[in-house]
Amino acid sequence: MEATVYILRCADGSYYTGLTRQEIEARVWEHNNDPNPNSFTFKRRPVTVVFTETYDRLLDAIAREKQIKGWNRRKKETLIAMNYVGLPELSRRGHLVGKKE
Structure with a gap:
């Protein structure tokens, strides 16, 4: 089961690191169209993908996402x-x- 770790650049210049098992384009669309005003990216739209890494194992992707979030x-x-x-x-x-x- 593949998983992709990604970094988005938000309109305000901040970065968001996430993980998805769906196509990255679909996940970015969700970030740009999420109706939840409490989500990190809601007030920072539009967002664009600036980095991706794909892993065969979900646990490896989770570990990498956690690592990057700490940077x-x-x-x-x-x-x-x-x-x-x-x-x-x-x-x-x-x-x-x-x-x-």
């Missing part, structure tokens, strides 16, 4: 740019390397 904006933007080499240096522990407190 700061700069690290998400590095992922969106597909700069995988730059990701480790943006980890919280990576910021402490070589720094004295």
